[in-house]
Amino acid sequence: MAMDITFDKVGFSYSAGTPFENRALYDVNLNIPDGSYTALIGHTGSGKSTVTQHLNALLKPTEGTVTIGDRVITAKSNNKNLKALRKKVGIVFQFPESQLFEETIAKDIAFGPMNFGVSKEDAMAIVKRVLPLVGLDESFMERSPFDLSGGQMRRVAIAGVLAMEPEVLVLDEPTAGLDPAGRREIMNMFYQLHVDKGLTIVLVTHQMNDVATYANHVIIMEKGTVVKMGPPAEIFQDAEWLQQKQLGLPSALAFLDKLSKKTGIDFGEERPLRTEQLASVLIAKVNENKVPDQAVPGKAGELHA
Numbered sequence: 001m002a003m004d005i006t007f008d009k010v011g012f013s014y015s016a017g018t019p020f021e022n023r024a025l026y027d028v029n030l031n032i033p034d035g036s037y038t039a040l041i042g043h044t045g046s047g048k049s050t051v052t053q054h055l056n057a058l059l060k061p062t063e064g065t066v067t068i069g070d071r072v073i074t075a076k077s078n079n080k081n082l083k084a085l086r087k088k089v090g091i092v093f094q095f096p097e098s099q100l101f102e103e104t105i106a107k108d109i110a111f112g113p114m115n116f117g118v119s120k121e122d123a124m125a126i127v128k129r130v131l132p133l134v135g136l137d138e139s140f141m142e143r144s145p146f147d148l149s150g151g152q153m154r155r156v157a158i159a160g161v162l163a164m165e166p167e168v169l170v171l172d173e174p175t176a177g178l179d180p181a182g183r184r185e186i187m188n189m190f191y192q193l194h195v196d197k198g199l200t201i202v203l204v205t206h207q208m209n210d211v212a213t214y215a216n217h218v219i220i221m222e223k224g225t226v227v228k229m230g231p232p233a234e235i236f237q238d239a240e241w242l243q244q245k246q247l248g249l250p251s252a253l254a255f256l257d258k259l260s261k262k263t264g265i266d267f268g269e270e271r272p273l274r275t276e277q278l279a280s281v282l283i284a285k286v287n288e289n290k291v292p293d294q295a296v297p298g299k300a301g302e303l304h305a
């Protein structure tokens with residue numbers, strides 16, 4: 001069963017019908033295609049976390065319809081039989097390591113599957129299968145999660161979500177608080193899971209470079225609603241709009257944008273989104289003699305990437 005997710009005219013209020021009612025979503029229409037790497041971006045308070053909690057029915061819409069694979073969730077849906085859905089859509093919340101609690105790493109990772117009725121023996125087999133996916137080996141199984149570094153603890157917590165063998169993995173700022181090397185490793189790990197296992201990924205992030213590097217579908221939220229949705233090339237076409245909205249640009253695009261303004265060179269459709277593509281685009285422009293000579297020290301003959 002394909003796990004496409006769609007929101008149709010979804011509204012949501014926290015504490016609906018009480019004096020503390022707080023409207024978080026207005027008329028949200030979006031889709032998350034099965035097998036996509038979707039980035040969900042927007043300022044603080046725009047509604048991203050509220051949307052993610054609808055992805056496995058932790059929250060139910062106050063209005064409209066959320067469809068997750070073959071499950072249709074509305075305000076009137078009952079809460080029964082949501083276990084199967086929760087298994088298919090795994091959410092890695094911010095700072096997931098704060099939810100570790102067992103005395104050994106193996107027990108912590110096995111907790112979810114055993115809660116779903118998997119035998120201890122099968123759960124241990126799952127633990128052995130998921131540890132390498134997060135870059136850890138079996139020697140970690142009997143260790144306490146609380147003796148690990150912050151980055152390793154986060155990997156264990158992520159392994160606990162992967163142990164449920166989800167089809168959709170929702171990541172709410174998964175690298176918050178990690179150092180640059182740890183960030184890169186974790187982001188590459190998720191990308192590998194997406195490529196190797198065909199996992200649908202929904203990444204909530206403020207990092208435009210991650211959006212440019214990994215995502216193939218982008219949703220932008222503002223004040224509780226979706227204001228743009230589409231492939232990255234289309235989303236980043238309008239650099240001006242993104243800057244106006246103070247959402248930031250991927251570094252490669254920000255650099256070319258500045259260069260265009262200073263030199264008048266129009267990089268048009270050739271603008272790369274990823275930093276590693278930048279050199280070849282610039283060299284191509286130099287070779288076309290569209291960059292003034294003085295901007296390229298020592299320019300002689302044809303340049304190669």
Ligand SMILES: Nc1ncnc2c1ncn2[C@@H]1O[C@H](COP(=O)(O)OP(=O)(O)OP(=O)(O)O)[C@@H](O)[C@H]1O
Binds near residue numbers: 022023042046049050
């Ligand atoms: N438990 C809650 N009770 C009441 N209001 C809430 C609750 N959680 C979030 N809100 C409100 O809902 C709105 C959307 O918040 P949400 O956390 O979904 O935004 P966000 O885009 O994820 O922000 P951030 O980037 O800071 O995580 C905000 O106005 C927020 O104050």
